[in-house]
Amino acid sequence: MRGFDTDQLRTFVTVADSGSLSAAAPRLFLSQSSVSEQLRKLEERAGVPLLTRGRKGAAPTPAGTRLLEHARRILALNDMALQELRGRVLEGELRLAVTDYFRPAEIAGMLRRLRERHPLLRLHVTVMKSAVIDATADMDAFDIGLSMRIVGTRGQAAARRGTLLRRESLSWVTAQGEAGNLPPVLPLVLLPDSCSLHQFVVKLLVRKHRHFEIAHSASGVAGLHLALAAGLGLSCLNASAIGPGVAPLDAAGQRRLGLPALPEAEFFLLPARRGEPDFIAAARHALAEQFG
Template sequence: MRSFETDQLRTFVVVADSGSLSAAAPRLFLSQSSVSEQLRKLEERAGVSLLKRGKKGAVLTPAGVRLLDYARRILTLNELAMAELHGQSLDGELRLAVTDYFRPGEIAGMLRRLRDRYPYLKLHVTVMKSAAIDAAADMDAFDIGLGMRLVGSGAQSRSAARGGVVLRREELAWVAAPEVAEAATETLPLVLLPDTCSMHQFVVQLLIRRKRTFDIAHSASGVAGLHLALAAGLGVSCLNASAIGPGVQPLDAAAVAKWKLPALPSAEFYLLGARRGESEFIGQARQALAEQFG
């Protein structure tokens, strides 16, 4: 029986995660034609079609969905075996603080894949507001913090000066349920997290500077609650791209103009830089997190 080649499986997984061959190519350090050839050989070896290619990118076929989970496990075991042989496996307890704006619909799967790759790593995850992560950067509340900062907003965090590992940058957008997007009112009904949230503080200050009348229509304790309130039609908010879920949509240019809303900066997600005297284990864990979450 013929077996799969790991290079082809890796290409397949990256294409599935990226959504298209063109987006996957730079992540694989390959040309788009080389990515296409790798996938062709994989489908030939598998004997079934794994991806449907179209103008909107690459979509998994039912067979592709089944193979994807196996491919992840095969690649994880391969990396785990190599790490074990070279003494590079992470073994210990790690306290991770994560802003709840960071890819809320994907974070559970990302943590599962991290656990699969490093089975001896005991991970304790706490969801915190970015401002709280920043404030506790030099304390012993966690080992590694994953925060969010707004780019080009003029706001500076304590951790920004210390650097860190930037994971991704996302656009911010004004968002609401479809029926709310079309029903602009003189007073903007805002749905936000409490005023301890840096996003809350930024949005309120921005609207005050622009002299846009608003009212806090609903205050949610976390991003999940914020999304439920938005989907229920309670008002308008500001979210990063990966935090926008079902029932909520970015306001288009016409709706933004109708609601008289100002332009927004982008958001940057980053792992806080190393503390003085940080252990080698935490440094290795930060590198592993950057690879998994980037």
């Protein structure tokens, strides 16, 4: 009995993780029609529908959810076998520092898939502020740092080009339906002042002579979401960090509140340190593949 095609399984997993065929296509380096054809053939082989498709994207059916777990294990074993034959097995302890803002709703799943793909990798993850990651890059606090920089700003992070993973828009955000209720002195909800995004927002509003106060200081992005959803004020977030109950202000709302336009944010892996072991360099490459 012929089994599943691994290319089709990889397409299925990528679509499930991306949420739509259109979002998965560039990650797979395929056209959307090719993605659709691979999924059609996989469903024919499985004998049951694996995805539901609608205006909001694609989601696994109950059968698709069951296959998804098998597919991840099959692909992980396939990748591990190839890496082992090529002498590229990642075996060792890796300390990873990740900025709060990097895909907070997805990062746990991404790390789990990294462990599945590299089962001999002992991973220690610390969530840190970008400014702290940049400031301690030359120390021994971590092996690899995943940081964020604001496009167009100067500073230490801008000088460290590193490996670019993704670019996201920044938006002014508040609780859904609360934009019209903000007072003239803007109540800001931010992370502590060690956060690079906190520093950027404060400098920007001071430069634009826009009055504000720090209404709430959250310890992490999860606390920031709670404060924003509760209607405690206004913040600035990258696209993937906008959580449930929180919405970006539209152009009219920004003009009404006198808020300046925002640039984009870049997420990147810090560059290699001088004399970095081969294991860390290989791990950096694996992280760029997994997170990019």
